[in-house]
Every structure is written in C-alpha cells, then in structure tokens.
Amino acid sequence: MTKPAYWLMKSEPNTYGIDDLARDAVEPWDGIRNYQARNFMRDGMKCGDLAFFYHSNCTVPGIVGILEIVREAYPDHTAWDPESHYYDPRSSADKPRWLMVDVGYKKTFPKIISLAELRQHEALAEMRILQKGNRLSITPVSREEWDYICKLAES
DNA sequence: GCCAACGTTGGC
C-alpha cells in the first residue's frame, strides 16, 4: 500500500478530547478494536506522521486540531486487562491482537472545522470521513486534503 | 433517543 503521511483520528471528547491531549502532551492512542484501523497503525503510521484530531459523537463533530505520531505501533496492553473497558480475552502478551501508537499534541485550531463545513467543500468530497456510513476511527488523508483543510483552519 | 450503516459472530 502507499504510505500516507497524514491521517485523521477520531475520539469522543467526552472520553478523550483535544484539551486532554494538550494537557497530557503525549498519550497512547489505545482502545482501537477494528482490524482496518489497526492495520493502518501497523502498516502505515510512522513517527513524524501528522493527523487531524476529530471529535466524534458530540454536539459539534469535526476537526479540532493536529497531533503527531511519536511512537509507532506496539501492543495495546489494555486488551489484557480484565478491568479495562477495552479488554479482549483473545489478545495476550504472547500474541497481541491489538496495537496502539503514541501521539503528541501539536496544535488546536482557533475554531472547529465542523463536519457540516467539511461537507461543503467539493475538494474534500472523497474523504473517508464524509462517506455514507463511515465508521472507521483511523483513516488516511491525502496530501491535498491535508493542505486544503489546514488552509481552512487558518482562514 | 432514534436509527442507518457497518463489522463481527456463530449456527448451519
């Protein structure tokens, strides 16, 4: 597969939002329990890659800022913890089924670029996040889309 | 809270 250097990563702000990342500076992106999303982390993400931080399942869903991949995929140990919300008995330290990356805070946009606004731009029509029924929590973003959205954020 | 869309599970 091609190796995109740009991504979009969803999180519910009620659980973990951009303000939390701004406070923590670096945080493991745990709890991914979808094979496609895991494979993007495993096969695609490299240190230094950038990603949009997307707030989902909230009052105003949309892109709120930028983060950076600071550690490449490694086993998600929350899958081994019976106390964890993300516990998966099929995963073990010997054979980890799920992975996570560490992300670092880069910036918060002056204002959210809402899903509704993203939909208004023809240049972004191909984005995975805008497709009907999209549920994938990690998706690649093209260089063109990245630049376009960064410009939106500055305007 | 509703529900459409999707991924996963498990019976056969």
Add this chain to the structure above:
DNA sequence: GCCAACGTTGGC
C-alpha cells in the same frame, strides 16, 4: 462459506 442476528458507531 453463507447469512441472519447482534452489537457498535456516530450523526442527527
């Protein structure tokens, strides 16, 4: 391997 049932996601 098929596919119905189920659980989850996430916009609205």
